[in-house]
Amino acid sequence: MILSSSTSIQNFFFAPLPNGVIFALLVIGVFLSFRILDVADLSVEGIIPLTTVVTAILIHQGINCFVALLISAFIGLATGLLNSLLTVYLKIPALLSGIIMMAANFGLSIVFMSLNGGVATFAMSAHLTAFNWLGNGLKVAGLSSYYANYLSYIIVGGAILALIAFALYFFFGTELGMSIRAAGKNKHMSRANGIQVKGMFMIGLSISGALVGIAGSLYAQHNGFGYSTDGTGMIVVGLSSLFLGELIFGQKSFKRGLLASIVGSFLYWYIIQVLMLIDTNGYLLNFYKAILLVVVILLGHLVKHVTVKINNKKNRMRMTQEGERETIQSPSEMLQENFSHFVLGAERKRS
């Protein structure tokens, strides 16, 4: 009895880790499209099944797992690029072009599965994956297979995640990276400063797609199979995780966004773990996920409201401390000072 409860506690802590580390990449991808480029990119839901299916088939064919990983990254990148081309050159709104790419990739995943005889699986014991080469080694070194597996997910997944996060942090701090961020936030200002807005959008969405592709490939290598329905609800996973992370880190800078994506991903899968305790047969899980997203968004509003209040208070205090550096006029004060100018000011803004 005591033994079983201690293993279930252990399970509770270990079980969400693989998903947390793998989907952190997807969340970073969603962060790039949703927060940096300001589009809701639904193609995520198509990249995941296509890359899981392709990865499973490739590994089954005896292709190296890291080659499969690179091919998946390329699939994601190509999807992101095509998606952005639809938006930039065919003027299809980003939401719609994302749906188009989602449908196309989903369709392709079915094609690949049917060409492969309706399945996309590989035997984990017979083939090396990104994770089990280390897991096997750890087992040989004397670790129980339980710990060996989880450690391999944490170490390999964590290393890939850390590498990518640092690379992104560096890239988005360079001149080009900063231009991408600028183009996503203010097109007029960017164009006025010579930034190629279309090109930046294409680069940004391609990077986002590549990250999601890597997540999909790792997901298949963790599961030992790929399936056409793997992508269902993935955008909800991505957004929920991102918003959860932003509750803690806010949206102030790119670095905080990266941290929010990673921490948010782990938080999300721990919450799912709790929900699974309530909903033991799993029928309600997807429904709970939708409610969770609403709750997280509402919490986000609440946090924003409170921080704005605190900041206002701080600003007022700073103003009074520094003296009247910048006089803030209330509308009534402005009216008293110069009636016609105030009326005019309002007029001008409208014109």
Added chain:
Amino acid sequence: MEKEKILELYDIHKTFSMDTNPLNDKKALRGVSLTIYEGDFVSVIGSNGSGKSTLLNCIAGRFPIEEGSIILNGRELRKDSEEKRAKYIARVFQDPLEGTIASMSLFENLSIASRRGERQSPLRWALSKKKEVAFAELLKSLNLGLENRLNSPMGTFSGGQRQSITLLMATLKKPELLLLDEHTAALDPKTARTVMELTNQMVREHNIPTLMITHNMKDAIAYGNRLIMMNEGKIIFEAEGEEKKNLKVQDLIDKFNALGEGTLSDSQILAN
């Protein structure tokens, strides 16, 4: 002695098509020709819909033109994109929110503007200590106490501060032409005066050829060496030098009224 020509506009036409029916087309510019010489600071006035904003946007490349040519220092710009023209042309918009990026820091905004129109390297770090020192020095010269707030997000600054910063951004890399699109119109009167003074100081100090749209006729007379009045897509009146200095607001209002009923809105009369 002949002054050097900076910007030459020849017979510019611009039509906005609302739908497929050509009868519903709006002719915004009907043959505008203008030459701006070295050291010129031109203020442009005109009622709403006179085409002054369209003219600025056509020069900047936001709108393509159907006819005419735009020549800046001997280069034909007509076919160039807005991004390409940014290399030579700097702009300040009417809306303080438009000219800067609210969610990025003051430092990042300045850094973007300092490389206006240049190639963006994917390897070079955008922010450096050297830049920070240089920017802080420049901000100090604005006298707005901004030099210690380089890392604050742009959104935390007031409209006046943002317009002053945008002006600084426009001159970080000296442009061949500066376009100001009613850049003080969204500010309260006191701040508008300060920003206008700053504008004048910067334009004179760096000797930048400037085209400034304004609703404020007083400003149009007080600042710059030339004045242009537009109506229905054409330049209808020009004054420069002594003639411009001696203009009175009432003269301009009379000219507007002579054009017929309703071309001058009440707000513009109220402004002066």
